[in-house]
Every structure is written in C-alpha cells, then in structure tokens.
Amino acid sequence: MRRIQLEDLSKQLGFSKTLISMVLNGKGNHYGISKKTQAIVLDAIAKVNYAPNKFAKSLRTGKSFFIGLIVPDISNPFYSTIAKKIENILFEHNYNLLVCSTEENIEKEKLLVEMMVNQQGVDGLILASCYQDATFYERAVLSHIPVIFIDRVLPNFGGNFVSIDNYSGAKEIVTHLLEKGFKNIACFAITPIYLSTINDRLLGFKNAHKHFSIIMSENLIKVVNFEKIMEDVEKGLTEILESDKNLDAVFALNNHIAIALLTCLRKEKFRKFAQVQIACFDDIATFDIIDKKVLSVSQPIEEIGKQASELLLEILAGKKNAKENIVLPPKLIVR
Amino acid sequence: MRRIQLEDLSKQLGFSKTLISMVLNGKGNHYGISKKTQAIVLDAIAKVNYAPNKFAKSLRTGKSFFIGLIVPDISNPFYSTIAKKIENILFEHNYNLLVCSTEENIEKEKLLVEMMVNQQGVDGLILASCYQDATFYERAVLSHIPVIFIDRVLPNFGGNFVSIDNYSGAKEIVTHLLEKGFKNIACFAITPIYLSTINDRLLGFKNAHKHFSIIMSENLIKVVNFEKIMEDVEKGLTEILESDKNLDAVFALNNHIAIALLTCLRKEKFRKFAQVQIACFDDIATFDIIDKKVLSVSQPIEEIGKQASELLLEILAGKKNAKENIVLPPKLIVR
C-alpha cells in the first residue's frame, strides 16, 4: 500500500502535477486557474486525504517548517509549560517543534544548535541558552536563521529576546520583606551564576538593601550547585546556623531552591529557623498547599512562549526585521 | 554563504560523490574502498563539518529518523519526564523526537497521528493515547510504522505497550489503608473514566475492599472532570460532608486530584476532615514538604520512557518482531 502522491492524482484527474500543486498551495488564483478546476482538485485531495511528501517539498523549497526549541531541561515544568504554548501556536501555522535539553552544558548546547541548523535544517530557533556570551551565536547561527532567546539574556547581545524583568521582580520581593521589618535575609543563588536571570535577581536583592541603606552580610549569600541542590542548601543553612547569625528570612532565587529549603527546614537540626520567612522567585502550586506562607513572584510563563513564537512567526513571514526585546513583568504574590 | 554539500567535497577531493557518500555512511569497507581513501574522506568531512542534507537523504531513503511522541499534556511533569528520557535515548541513536499534546481530545489525537505518519513521515510512534479502542490504530497506522503505546493501554489490543501495573498498585495502597484500620475510604477518580489507568486503579480500590469482605459505599466514589478538577473535588467533598458519612481516608487516583484535595482540605468548611488520611496514585516531590503524611505509590516514570524507546529502536533495527507487553511495578511509599 503505497502512499498516494501527486502523480496519482494527476493521472486520476487528468490535470498536470503542476496544476494540482498550485491549487494545493493556494496559488490557484494567482496562476489564474478556474474556480471550477480548483474545486475539483481540492475535492479530490480531500477525498483521498493527500498530503505532499514533506521531504520532497522541503528539499525543493529549502524550508523545513521545523522550529527548534532548546532549553536546559524539558522535564522542568517551567520549560515544559513554555514548550507546550509554543507548540500550540506553531502548530496553528503548520510549523512543527523539535525540542532538546542541554542540561546546562555549553558543549551540548553548541552540538544541539549545530545539529538543528545544519542537519535538521530548522527554519528558526527559540532558546534558553546557558552560554555566557553571544560570540558563538553571532558567528555561527544568527546569519543563517532567525533566533529568539528566551528567559536568559546574553550580555551585550543585540538580537531578539523575550525575558522576565528579573531585576525588578527580585527588588520588589526583597523590598517587601524589608518593609515588613525583616532584617537578616539570606539569599540562595544557583549555578551557573553567570546566567542573566540569576545575576539580575541577585542584583535586585542587593539593591533593595542599598535602597534602605541596610548593610547586608555577604555571608548570608549562598551559591548552590544545580547538580546537588539539596546537599548545598543544607550546607548553606548549616553555615548560617553555626555562624550564630540571626536569620529572619530566606530568598530563594528559583523554585528548586525553595523546595530544598522547605525540605531542610523541616529537619530537627534547623528548628531554630522554624519561623523563618521564605521568599521565592517563581510561584508554584505547592506553595498553596503548605502551611508556611511563602512570599513569591510569579512569572508569566506561558506569555514567554506566546511572545517568542509570535515574534518568530512574524520574522519568518517577513513582517518584521528589526530586533525586538520583550521584557515581561513578574507579579508579587503575598500569602 | 551556501551550505557545503557532497558536490563541493567531490570537487575538492577528486573523488566522486558516490564514494564520499559510501564512506560517510560507513559502507566504505563493504564496497571495498581502501583504508587510505576512507581516511582522507573522513578527514575532509570532519574538517569542513559536513553534514548531509536531511531532506535529500530522507527523500532518497524513505527514512526520516524522526520519532513521534504524542501525549495528553507535555506540560504535565509525568509526561515531560518521560519525554526527556526518550529524547536522550533516541538522540544517541541519531533519531529526533517530535512531541505533541492531545489535551485528551480524541479528534486532535487522530489529527496528530495522521500528521506525523502522513506528513512528517515519522519512522515510529510512541503514544499515551486517549482512545477507547484500538480500531483506528489497527486500521490506519499499525500496518505502516511501529507504534509503542505507553502508560495507557487500549482494551483488546495486541500491539506493543509499556505500562504500569495500575491494578496492583491501587490494590496495594488501599490494602495498606484497610490494614491500618481505615474503614471509610473515599475514592476520587478522573475523566476520561474509560482510560485503562483509571479503570485499573478503580478496580484495585474495589477489589482490595472485596478481599477484606468490606462493603464500600458507592457514594464514596467520585468522578472528577479533568477540566475542572478543583471545582469537582470541592463538590465531591461537600457531598460527602453533607451525607454525614464518616470519612477516614481519601484515595486520589492521580496527583492532580491529590493536589486539589490537599488544597480543599485546608478550607475552614472541611475542618471536620482535617485528620483524613490522603493516599495518592503517583508520588510527587510536594508530598515531602507538607505536614500531612501522604501515602502514595510511586511510578517508575523514566523507566517507561527507557523501555518504550529501547523497544522501538530494536524494532526499527529489525532486531525484534513479536509484539511486546511490558508492565512495570509501582512502589508503595509510606510516610
């Protein structure tokens, strides 16, 4: 049972392959093919459920109708939510999505990008990069196909991106804590520390203190390795405990850290910190079903996917040329 | 700046395209091409970072090296974890993954399957189907390409699948509750109720009771619509509250329902149920950071992805022919 193809339709209908192809691609009017003929062709196509061979088409046109999405970890709900939104929007425009995870590994990211561009021939790329600078992309990719960076922003980068205002979000949440009278606020950051998201949140944390002329202790800033979050969070808390500092509140720079903090703080060993206020950049459903009143900022996650895919589609359609930088506002959630 | 192709290499090296193609595809020895020539060719390929045009290759060979993954919702961590595992394994074998969500919509699933098979030309399919019966697949798909069903199983279906032993898991968790002396156990199921996962768990719930000759009340079984989980869970709890039945424990047939239950039970209105034991099919990280000691069964999620992709790869490599049914054991988690 062979797949039906243009040739079959051509024989069956008595029209040339060209004509059928024209009608199929919506260029019937443009080429002045009679309404009647068009109707006959479309009818037959629908009846036998014909779809052109994608490889032949792509080979001929040079367009793949594939978009690549590269993220650090697609099993992370933050990214899978974005992925779903992107997939939905692209699907409506006949584009398909190819998703890969980098595991925060720069080499793997490079490999994936090259594979997508060079081998898969994607028409565009959306990516949450773990690169530190834009050199690789400027040299190897950006001249070939349109790229939209999401979530994380590369320093000194002139290209398209859609991100969250991490600095303001962090400053706002810490300001809220300081205004409520919390004084000794620890901050748990995460590697890779050079990421714009983390950097900006950290800066927001520091500048909120500066704004109130409150001197914060550098010892209350801990950096957690993303590959052993639970372990490092416990270590950080232990150090604070042993340093005999007072601790009012902890600001977790992402949800993974908040989960680890919440887990650790249940341990007998940290009972001194039982009343500590937790604040977290990113809001997750879990915060609604625990007794602790977590303060958080929620990110418009789906909106990132929406903006990124719509921008990419516009560029692909030739409707847009200039580089666009979209920065979305996060929202403080007080429980 | 044109992409490099076989023709360029041919001119540059003085060998025919044929020869280079043979070497590139590892058939150098088979065609008796001298070691020396092979080395020269491989060297040049590496130096200029040549990769064959995928569309031309697929058009010629009829193989796409794409695998389709169709799930109800890729933003659900259960499925995104499976997706990541599958992607990793396939990537090592030069296959790429195409992921789509059905939103539990049979029509959309049909559309997606047809698109993947007919338009994208995927070489194989892995899917968590929301179909009720296998007729569509048996008629339209299974004769074309290999398909692995995961998570959910279609009734009377002779094809490949990888699933969890939902019946035993549910029976075990409910048995544990009954043995601990819980007597009035409610069960919150979810639509679509015909899914094998839900069906089997419900049957496990019932048979555990039967085994202890305990008569359970049908009024304690509630079915929640997956599109308004929170609302329906609250309604179910209210009905139980008003019926003046005693309630010891609630068995949630999936994690979404458990989250909704935990949220509702915090409301003043349900304070009578404050001490109710929660049991859940599926174990999630949240259960570790809340005060309530949730009883759960954990599913070997990554293992589903691993088994499914490895089985598919074997079939594609022609190493396997017979249909295989893999049923993985869940594990009781007592807190």
Add this chain to the structure above:
DNA sequence: GTGAAAGCGCTAACAT
C-alpha cells in the same frame, strides 16, 4: 576500488 547516472516527489520558471 571507483564513477556515471537514475531517480526519490515536489515546485516553479518558462512555454504554450
């Protein structure tokens, strides 16, 4: 050991 040439299924420039 190596190369020439056909052809995978489609689109689009050019004819008519």
Add this chain to the structure above:
DNA sequence: ATGTTAGCGCTTTCAC
C-alpha cells in the same frame, strides 16, 4: 488557463 521540464542533494545500481 494549463502543461513541460529542470533540478533541489542525496543514495544506489550498475558498469568499468
């Protein structure tokens, strides 16, 4: 208003 034909870049049969 419709048809002929070349060619996208690759693999593979067949010839040498």
